[in-house]
Amino acid sequence: MTDLSAISDALAAQAIELPSWAFGNSGTRFRVFGTPGTARDPYEKVSDAAQVHRFTGLAPTVALHIPWDEVDSYADLARHAEENGVRLGTVNSNTFQDDDYKFGSLTHSDPRIRRKAIDHHLRCVDVMDATGSRDLKIWLADGTNYPGQDSIRARQDRLAESLATIYARLGEDQRLVLEYKFFEPAFYHTDVPDWGTSYVQTAALGDRAMVCLDTGHHAPGTNIEFIVAQLLRLGKLGSFDFNSRFYADDDLIVGAADPFQLFRILFEVIQGGGYANPDVAFMLDQCHNLEAKIPGQIRSVLNVQEATAKALLVDLDALRAAQEAHDVLAANAVFMDAYNTDVRGALAAWREERGLPGDPMAAYLASGYQDTIEADRVGGTAASWGA
Amino acid sequence: MTDLSAISDALAAQAIELPSWAFGNSGTRFRVFGTPGTARDPYEKVSDAAQVHRFTGLAPTVALHIPWDEVDSYADLARHAEENGVRLGTVNSNTFQDDDYKFGSLTHSDPRIRRKAIDHHLRCVDVMDATGSRDLKIWLADGTNYPGQDSIRARQDRLAESLATIYARLGEDQRLVLEYKFFEPAFYHTDVPDWGTSYVQTAALGDRAMVCLDTGHHAPGTNIEFIVAQLLRLGKLGSFDFNSRFYADDDLIVGAADPFQLFRILFEVIQGGGYANPDVAFMLDQCHNLEAKIPGQIRSVLNVQEATAKALLVDLDALRAAQEAHDVLAANAVFMDAYNTDVRGALAAWREERGLPGDPMAAYLASGYQDTIEADRVGGTAASWGA
Amino acid sequence: MTDLSAISDALAAQAIELPSWAFGNSGTRFRVFGTPGTARDPYEKVSDAAQVHRFTGLAPTVALHIPWDEVDSYADLARHAEENGVRLGTVNSNTFQDDDYKFGSLTHSDPRIRRKAIDHHLRCVDVMDATGSRDLKIWLADGTNYPGQDSIRARQDRLAESLATIYARLGEDQRLVLEYKFFEPAFYHTDVPDWGTSYVQTAALGDRAMVCLDTGHHAPGTNIEFIVAQLLRLGKLGSFDFNSRFYADDDLIVGAADPFQLFRILFEVIQGGGYANPDVAFMLDQCHNLEAKIPGQIRSVLNVQEATAKALLVDLDALRAAQEAHDVLAANAVFMDAYNTDVRGALAAWREERGLPGDPMAAYLASGYQDTIEADRVGGTAASWGA
């Protein structure tokens, strides 16, 4: 069994934030299929997220999406979280489901609608104040579908102005993280399409504005670990939205489509000082369209943990020696040796040493929680994306 | 003004089928925005489609989508169409919006669900009998999201069996056209992902099974005109679903994203004998998420007409001479000369000669129809995709 | 250590053909860098290939490329191979490095050049007769760079005619395998761009014409294992050219870019009856531009062996049960369980039981062969691709 002793402390430092919306229904433009037992309100979502943490010890916080997760009392929701052993985390804004935003939100040419979108973000900061959240995460659906539809340049300038207004509202311990995305839902141009744009927009704001890297938001063939290395070098990598994809923004379980890519990304995070670094938040952003949601999230955090363990196991001395010698095959072999290692048994033992179940998936399934929610949660509709 | 006399008859032979669903609301998984005046039932959709034909003379038929367009009496709907100057056309099946189809329809491992999906198609043929439609178009959302989820091979065999059952039900003058799509809504594998699969499946059925080519359903960089040439060579190009895309299956207005590609496709259609050939149906399949729907369809058929006119204008003698001489620049110049020609003025005159408005977009806007439907169509919900 | 007893015989049946050109220099359009000790003629290439087999037991045959590997006596070259413990295998034609083929070879509009290209293939069959090779592999660089440059359709028809002439020359135990490629060196259209085209062209020839699938020759995002499943279903998968890629036809070491994809491909090969099936040849087609060539090939065959072992280890009963139950997570978990298994130690033991070195890479490096060839092979130029 692989010896994890040298990396045991590092593993213990891992924390992955769960998205509340992963516990709601989701789908494609063609159909949102329902899944029995799906959470219907923020309280149920938090309860479900707490199960993931209970069985893995990896997921101490839950991200909120406003307005999907609006509640009367955020203090009460925070208390509910704590009672379940977790905390509330990043607050995500949402400016893509109101008719006013059909042609843009923070980039809209109409000052009234821009103001409405800005005000939504200010309310999100109010929520953060109430929940004690540090990060305001902004992903914008803004863009156009047809050449000529709007001015790319004017929208970029309006975006800068809107972001500055929001940034000014942040508290000293709060941050703004700006997510970029290659395309969808806009099909001709997207206002924050790449890391470069997110970088220049956040660099213009100040030190508490950072870039959020969603692993599914790139053009085909993009070397994501390069972007990780570059953003860490620039001190601007604020957070990850982990998921995986075969084609576009498929939002599949992280590590499911290309586990070697996940390993490479985590290796670069570690090398660049981004691991167990509070400045770099690890989050999931996924859609469990077909599979069960709670075990889907458990599988996800375990995938990240396994890839992290492998990335921590790379023999750096041997790697550097081979790199210095320009021995391409030897360097690659050192790298692959860690990737090819089966860490699952050792991680099970490591978990058990910490009072966690060796097999979190089996433990969850045996817990009876799933049966309970499938029986209890009948009726009701969720405020979620397309759900 | 460009002389169209040599191609005037060919232009007059053009007919483009409109999709009823283009007149309903549509959107992305993030949001379906409403548009004032949108049709709410099959009768209103047919009325709207008829406007496109009234102002362009290009769109004499309307395709139906079952069950979105289910009505009590298809004979009555057909009469409504004729009263409005159009006819009912291709019947499209839909096996992607019922919970039973979460894991597949014609490919499902459960015989009960396969039978349900087959029966749905048999009912579609009943509709065709009632409407006098020739073509049953099958696009399947079937596929899987995760490696291992199901057997790729077993699903392909089940597909063949299901299609054979449906094919056996067709009348002598009816056809089955099978559409392929690269990805979405399935993210790991799709059961009919490419023209090769659609070809081998329809070749196994018989002569009345053909391939449907949707111009937005290919991998990045795919040379679509090559596929057109190949399918025409094989006698298996049954129909087009025209639209355009920058990234994935964006379903934008045909010709909007890459007008030169549309020209190349139409040139290959003409060279391969697929133009004004009843075996090769021209259809639109688009989503007007942001723009007005009736003028969006008018713009679409005009784009196809303009590209067709240009493709018909290519000087084939000069082209062949340059090709024979391997004069790459000269051959490309002959090709581009037609593409770079501005045919709009000549087409306006050509239309006016035939009693049509020279500027169909302006004529539609001046007609008052849009104002009327925006005033009249308040309330109601459409059975449409995500609408 | 993983128990390989159930799959031991299957592993023993594996044979991977090596490409002679992998032992020559290669590069990009920007530069072909030299590597010390590189083989300079077919005899040296065969000697090097034999080293791979000597240390792995996996590579009993060597493919030739004509005219790169032209020799005065193929009988003598075959004897040289046997003396080194290997045999000569597939004969690859080459119609891309003669000025006459600037505008095409088997598809050229000039009958004289088509005839020249056909005659080259007939000479390749002569070589096959002399070497006892079964397969003639045809990869064509034919295509065009600019729209209008030539007739896509006419070229396809000429291709069919040329292939038929070549096919007619084959002996009863010989086969023609036609490789497809998405793009490069042609940039607008390629005459055999996809599996569909290779399928319809070889289906028209007869049972001894098959498709060759090069794993690097697809559009971004293509699901290759689907194509494997489909071609096996159709009885037309004749051979693989294994390699890996991040972007285009990078020709990297197989399994280096996406080891999970290699596992999925091999799983589908096994499921479809293509493993240890003489009709489906496993070959490598790679370019070791930067890394040492012999150990590069050793790494490659080991990568295929490891992925094969994992694919053979999938618990099919558990997989089918989960698939039947539509338990997406469970099915995926069974699949990933095999992939995540570290088979390296067990394979080392398995090798040693068969008198092979447990660590073929280390054994090769310790053998002194590399030092010898680096010292001996000074001067001379290779007939190779760009070398």
Place this chain on the structure above:
Amino acid sequence: MTDLSAISDALAAQAIELPSWAFGNSGTRFRVFGTPGTARDPYEKVSDAAQVHRFTGLAPTVALHIPWDEVDSYADLARHAEENGVRLGTVNSNTFQDDDYKFGSLTHSDPRIRRKAIDHHLRCVDVMDATGSRDLKIWLADGTNYPGQDSIRARQDRLAESLATIYARLGEDQRLVLEYKFFEPAFYHTDVPDWGTSYVQTAALGDRAMVCLDTGHHAPGTNIEFIVAQLLRLGKLGSFDFNSRFYADDDLIVGAADPFQLFRILFEVIQGGGYANPDVAFMLDQCHNLEAKIPGQIRSVLNVQEATAKALLVDLDALRAAQEAHDVLAANAVFMDAYNTDVRGALAAWREERGLPGDPMAAYLASGYQDTIEADRVGGTAASWGA
């Protein structure tokens, strides 16, 4: 005929720099085909480039590539250029064809090789001093082929240091432009893969360091006009390398693959103040692998001119009004109206008014120059890329 009077002065301000290497042979890794009459040395290349300017008035300068274009006396070469009616322009460095650069140049881990690469660039600045050139253009082939081969981060830091040393050598009126490229010749990671990297590296250097945008150096689907708008907004767009592509870095004639994209790019250049702006150099970077080189360049500059004329013709008042009203179809129609205009006749007349031939392609072919060089230039080998 289209009225160009309002844009006549703007058209007269256009200048496009030609690459000397476009007049040499080029090809793919598979083959460099020769073309009769191809220039064999820098003097002949300059003479050929001068023909393009003579017949179009669009190409007053020629870019050099060092060491391909090394001569004994740059003053003499500059005089030769002036005698032929053109001037020498940008100096391009080349660190991809020396064995020392197999594993990198400015990013190499060995200080000796880094120094060698830096020194090469300093010598390029010496050439610039001699020729009076303003811009040093750096495109780096640096990167790795295999994960683990080298440290992505360390290479980025070394790149920054190397660039700083080169930048310090520049004169006050000289600039460094850094080109990015998605992939090739490196297949795993490239050290300057995207505009973001080029931006942050040049921003760190100072105001005289700018980004070079090659239109063929992006991932599939990238919206290039967005990058143009962003770089102009940031004041960092230093130059264009124009060409076109269907798949990768195909280096086809600009406007040949997607003329609408070229139009959109030029529209954004104009809107962002980058047109007829000395800070933004227009250059070609193409490979005429199959077609004749001088007429290939004439076609290229004419394509840019035609697209520029169309982009200048966009009715900005109408466009803004439609954009303000969020009338997507109207805004797109204004945009497309300019694109669909046939400006060729008006441009021919505009040229003739300025003493230039109306049809530069025909005039060149009639001039006899091509016959002369095909007869005269026999023998000799060019220092060019792969030539």
